[in-house]
Amino acid sequence: MLGRSIILAGRPTTLLAEADTRLVDSPLPILVDGQALMRTSILAMDPVTRVIAVADIGHAPPIEIGKPLRSFGAGTIVQSRSDRFPTGMRLSGFIDWSEYQIIDEASAVKPIPIAVSFEEALTLHDHTAMAAYFGMRDVGAVRSDETVLVTGSAGAVGSVASQIARIMGARVGGTASGPEKCGWLTKSLGLDFAIDYRHQNVAHSLSRLCPNGINLLFDNVGGTLQDQVVPYLAPNARIVSCGSSAHFLTSTPLAGLKPRTDLGGISVLSFNAMDYRAQFPRAAAAMSTWRAEGRLIFPHQVVNDLEHAPDALNMLFDGRSRGRLLVMLDRGESAVGGHQSANGGRT
Ligand SMILES: NC(=O)c1ccc[n+]([C@@H]2O[C@H](COP(=O)([O-])OP(=O)(O)OC[C@H]3O[C@@H](n4cnc5c(N)ncnc54)[C@H](OP(=O)(O)O)[C@@H]3O)[C@@H](O)[C@H]2O)c1
Numbered sequence: 001m002l003g004r005s006i007i008l009a010g011r012p013t014t015l016l017a018e019a020d021t022r023l024v025d026s027p028l029p030i031l032v033d034g035q036a037l038m039r040t041s042i043l044a045m046d047p048v049t050r051v052i053a054v055a056d057i058g059h060a061p062p063i064e065i066g067k068p069l070r071s072f073g074a075g076t077i078v079q080s081r082s083d084r085f086p087t088g089m090r091l092s093g094f095i096d097w098s099e100y101q102i103i104d105e106a107s108a109v110k111p112i113p114i115a116v117s118f119e120e121a122l123t124l125h126d127h128t129a130m131a132a133y134f135g136m137r138d139v140g141a142v143r144s145d146e147t148v149l150v151t152g153s154a155g156a157v158g159s160v161a162s163q164i165a166r167i168m169g170a171r172v173g174g175t176a177s178g179p180e181k182c183g184w185l186t187k188s189l190g191l192d193f194a195i196d197y198r199h200q201n202v203a204h205s206l207s208r209l210c211p212n213g214i215n216l217l218f219d220n221v222g223g224t225l226q227d228q229v230v231p232y233l234a235p236n237a238r239i240v241s242c243g244s245s246a247h248f249l250t251s252t253p254l255a256g257l258k259p260r261t262d263l264g265g266i267s268v269l270s271f272n273a274m275d276y277r278a279q280f281p282r283a284a285a286a287m288s289t290w291r292a293e294g295r296l297i298f299p300h301q302v303v304n305d306l307e308h309a310p311d312a313l314n315m316l317f318d319g320r321s322r323g324r325l326l327v328m329l330d331r332g333e334s335a336v337g338g339h340q341s342a343n344g345g346r347t
Pocket of ligand 1: 046047048127128131139152153154155156157158169175176177178181197220221223225241242243244245246247271272273316317318319320321322323324325
């Protein structure tokens with residue numbers, strides 16, 4: 001029996017080009033003691049996959065040419081020679097872009113509780129929602145009397161972070177590509193304003209919309225957009241530096257921090273959601289309650305079939321993605337447990 005994988009065929013220089021990846025068939029491996037075979041159901045697209053296709057960033061090993069690309073995802077054990085990973089166990093973690101893969105002690109996976117669906121494991125319970133929760137609440141310490149701007153606010157982290165700031169009572173704006181996405185931010189996610197940074201003049205918009213300045217910038221993208229926002233920060237504002245997607249489409253490793261002389265008394269706070277791992281249950285409980293009350297949704301978009309995963313990864317960078325972007329390899333299995341998503345709109 002054969003399983004398909006998407007392997008890295010060349011190092012991308014900007015968006016993934018056709019020649020950078022290849023869809024290959026490989027025979028399923030024969031298990032040895034301690035191993036199990038997982039059938040992948042869903043891959044969640046992460047900007048970091050584009051980074052580790054070209055660079056070693058330390059905490060996630062780079063992808064070798066000829067090896068499968070990797071991102072977060074979930075699947076079910078279908079054969080096992082391991083007591084730890086029995087047949088039928090569902091797992092999520094940082095996995096290969098392969099229909100079938102070996103799972104063993106070294107795999108970066110964890111079991112999905114019975115009441116949690118695959119979609120929930122990759123939205124409500126994953127590192128993007130956790131980055132939104134801890135970044136906005138604990139690191140940013142958002143307050144109800146503040147004006148907050150979230151860059152990349154239609155993305156996986158930004159869409160949840162924006163809603164959490166709104167739930168905390170703040171006045172919240174976001175940036176996104178195109179008028180349709182901006183309309184979605186205000187109408188569906190309840191943001192107070194949205195700026196189409198690709199077509200609108202960001203400086204003019206901010207001077208009109210934030211006359212007293214921005215108290216908290218939750219930044220997912222960095223780059224020139226950050227440069228455009230900094231002059232509109234209020235005295236003693238905080239920048240929660242969550243991510244830097246604007247720097248990810250390069251062919252070289254990320255450069256270090258650039259020195260800024262324009263920040264005055266502004267604090268820049270960086271964090272890694274995984275440092276809050278022990279507190280994830282607290283965050284999941286709070287976000288589940290808000291969801292049950294109809295105050296928080298976990299927007300996600302679905303792309304079908306492994307062969308479309310490379311284009312799906314590009315969608316994170318060219319303005320086409322909305323919320324968490326999930327590539328479905330096996331729709332049937334994703335229906336196990338918990339809440340279901342209707343059509344890629346919410347979890
Ligand atoms: N600190 C942590 O623990 C942590 C955890 C998870 C993720 N992250 C980081 O946080 C960032 C967001 O993650 P995510 O999963 O939400 O990614 P995502 O779903 O791809 O969202 C990022 C958004 O940024 C926007 N964007 C992309 N390139 C841009 C550019 N050049 N200029 C301005 N906007 C651009 C995109 O949409 P629009 O163009 O429509 O705005 C996209 O929706 C990433 O950098 C990721 O690595 C950090």
